[in-house]
Amino acid sequence: MEERPYRSASGAPIALRRRQHSASCRELAVRCPRLQLRSLSAVTSAVWLAAYGLFVLSENSMVLSAAIFITLIGLIIYLHFVKIDQESLLVIGSLGIQVTSSYASGKESTTFIEMGQVKDVVINEAIHMQKVIYYLCILLQDPGDPQGVSEVVPLFQSSKPRLDCLIEVYKSCQEILEQRKTAPQSS
C-alpha cells in the first residue's frame, strides 16, 4: 500500500493511494483537496456583507437572519451533494469494476460494472470548458458488435488528475485486465 502526491488539472494537490488486495484485485483511490478555510470564510463574509448592505438599504432585519440561514443550509447542501472527498476504483479481475465517490459529509455513492461489459480502461483526451484534458474512462462493450463501444464512463471527474497520475492508474488496471485474455473463463 502506498500513497503518492500528484496535482489535479487545475493545480490543486491530490494524493493517489494504491492497495493490492490480491493478485487479481487492486484498489486505487484519489483523495481530493479538502475544503479550504480561506475560501469558506471568503464566501461567508461576502454573503453576510451583501446581506448587511441589503439590511442598510431596506431596514428589514429579516434579511440578516435569512442570510445566516442561507449560509448554513448552503454549506450543508454543498458538503453533502457537491464536495467530493475521495474517488476510488476497485478492480477485481474476474468480477468487475467498482467506482466509489465519497462526499465530504460522509455519503458514498457506488457504481458497479461487471467484467463482461467492460471492453477496456483507457486514457482519453477531450475538450472540456475551453481546455483539453486527459481523463480515464471505462469503455463498455456493445453487445451486438464485438468491436464497438456502447458507452463511455468517465472516472475521477471531480479530482481530475493529471497525466502522470492517470498513467499509474492505467498501468495498474491494464495489468489486471490483461489477465482476462490469458485465462479465459466461462462468463
Place this chain on the structure above:
Amino acid sequence: ENSPAPLPERAIYGFALFLGSWFGFMLYLIWAYVPETWLFSLGLTYWPQKYWAVALPAYLLVSIGIGYVLLFGINMMSTAPLNSTHTVTDNYAKKQQQKKFQEEAIPALRDIPISEVNRMFFLPEK
C-alpha cells in the same frame, strides 16, 4: 476551373456592388437628414419614419454583440460531453474497411482504435 484569380466578370460585379453600396449609403443619408417637409414637397410621402434611421443601426450593433456571446454558447453546447462515444469514434471509423496488408507498400490510412493507441503510448515496450 474554380480559381480565385481576378476575371473581367468579377471586376464588373465588384464595380456594380461598389456603385450600389454608395447609392444605398447616399439614400440612407438623405432619408435620415433631409427634413420631412422638403421630402413631402418633392412628392416622397410614403418613406418610413425617421425613427428607424437611428433604431436600425442600434439594433444591428446590439445583434452583433449578442452574436459573439451566442456563437460562444453554441460552440460550448456542440462540444461532445465527456461521457459520449463521439470522443472515441464516429460513423466513418465504425464503417471503415480493412485493407489487405501488402509487402513493401505504405500501410493504408485507417482509424486506430483508442485501446491500441493507449497501449502504444503508456505501456512500456518490453
